[in-house]
Amino acid sequence: MKPALVEVTQRIRERSAASRSAYLARVQAAIDRPRGSDRMGCANVAHAFAALPPNDKLRVVAERAPHIGVVTAYNDMLSAHQPYEGFPALIRDEARKQGATVQVAGGVPAMCDGVTQGLPGMEMSLFSRDTIAMSTAIALTHDVFDAALLLGVCDKIVPGLLIGALHFGHLPCVFVPAGPMSTGLSNNEKSKVREQFAQGLVGRDKLLEAESAAYHGPGTCTFYGTANSNQMLLEAMGLHVPGAAFVHPHAQMREALTREAVRTVLGIVKAKRFTPIGRLVDERVIVNAMVALLATGGSTNHLIHWVAVARAAGIQIDWTDFSDLSHATPLLARVYPNGSADVNQFQSAGGPGFVIRELLEGGFMHADVATVVEGGLHEFGKAPHQDGAGLRWNALPKASGDEGIVRSVAKPFSPEGGLKLLTGNLGRAVIKISAVPDDRHVIEAPARVFASQEELLAAFKAGELERDLIAVVRFQGPRANGMPELHKLTPPLAVLQGKGFKVALVTDGRMSGASGKVPAAIHVSPEALADGPLGKVRDGDVIRLDAVAGTLDALVDAAEWAARIPAHITDAASQTNAHGLGRELFGGMRRNVLSAEEGACTWL
Structure with a gap:
């Protein structure tokens, strides 16, 4: 591993020793309790499962089947979250096949900075992150769950869900993305029309036409802003099914990846590989996320959000840590606004898997970390493929699919991060x-x-x-x-x-x-x-x-x-x-x- 990676990680570990130790003690205390329906009073149990179908009630209470809580950011106003509408039914179906039960524990608010940009609602955007974290806590505080699936994509939603989940650090958790929208008007063309409008060279009709051609369907916006940086960081933290980030919402593989998320979280519940999120997200995992952000020129919002995420796990980081890592991290991707490509082109050129593999092989990331899948972080340097009704993961090509978008550590865009x-x-x-x-x-x-x-x-x-x-x-x-x-x-x-x-x-x-x-x-x-x-x-x-x-x-x-x-x-x-x-x-x-x-x- 690179010296800067070791040095920054070690000082974070030393700085966080007391707070991390106290956090892990709280996690262990929660783990040591009897399972939900066993420790609750009969009236509590009856209220918790009153709406479940009889067979599911029998499974969760009498048969002690694993019980998954789903926290969802679904609404049909945000293009990125509209695809989540059908996910709970899919998750229930797969859970039943695996002998488990599911309840949607709660929904969290999800607002769009693109809608509120420059308007009064934007002044609530940053605070929506902590509101989402609190909403996640309210959902999970019913305290009957053995694991959680977290459905969210965009700017404050993923950090909020992650902060909330880390306050329930005793639960195994997997994040379930929905994917980006298909490519529309190029980001460069959109920016050109915006500048023309600012100069009075085109009218509102032309500006609206351009914006509507850029943001035109279900899925996340296709530029590499905070929402898509979220997905890159979750891959680097090992909290997704590997390769799930940038598969289109309506691609056939999206359903397979969502079903795999159910099987994955149930696999963690099993004692032999029990790794709740509070133990999984340690100093090394936080540093891996920071490196992935820097190596891809991701959103500056994460210099705020990931400080808060780390704090939720008892870990203390600051901007000096980011700066020192940036000096020692090569820039491997150019995606708009740092280049002309969108995230669909980034995915086609190799995507998160290519970047993670290169960073691991170059010694820029910690490989010895827990992830939600067996095999560790190296599995996130592969690409998923459908194999009948299931999935398999294949090695990515050694060479980039497009060196104008993503490069190896041997030939970076810059020797330092962005x-x-x-x-x-x-x-x-x-x-x-x-x-x-x-x-x-x-x-x-x-x-x-x-x-x-x-x-x-x-x-x-x-x-x-x-x-x-x-x-x-x-x-x-x-x-x-x-x-x-x-x-x-x-x-x-x-x-x-x-x-x-x-x-x-x-x-x-x-x-x-x-x-x-x-x-x-x-x-x-x-x-x-x-x-x-x-x-x-x-x-x-x-x-x-x-x-x-x-x-x-x-x-x-x-x-x-x-x-x-x-x-x-x-x-x-x-x-x-x-x-x-x-x-x-x-x-x-x-x-x-x-x-x-x-x-x-x-x-x-």
């Missing part, structure tokens, strides 16, 4: 540079300060930004307004950069890496509302964003900088973010949330 940590007198931030041209890795320019993305858009439309500048958009952190993604800023900033101006974004908000070719220092911590130094910036201050050196500084005299009093959000802006469309209900989360680097957790 994420960088920035530190300086503006705080700590992260930047995704895998799609940023080399000549844009260092930007030094005067600041223009905004308190919202709407202010920046208005200035762009008024022609006030036709120059070199660093746009500072503050009061966008978790405490201020729930840390919405600021995707509406991507087209205007890209237009300015396309005109030859040196442009960058500095914000305590999120971009999910979708800033693409525009340099963006995001997640600045501490946030402006927490008296972070971003509040000290004034219009005209020269800021230097240096992704090579890893620095982010306002080039202001040190004495003057120290004397400045941070600006505070206006009462009007604060009230706007606190009311309307249910935002009042999340006031407690805004008050109690930790910083972005601490995982933006609301439950600690």
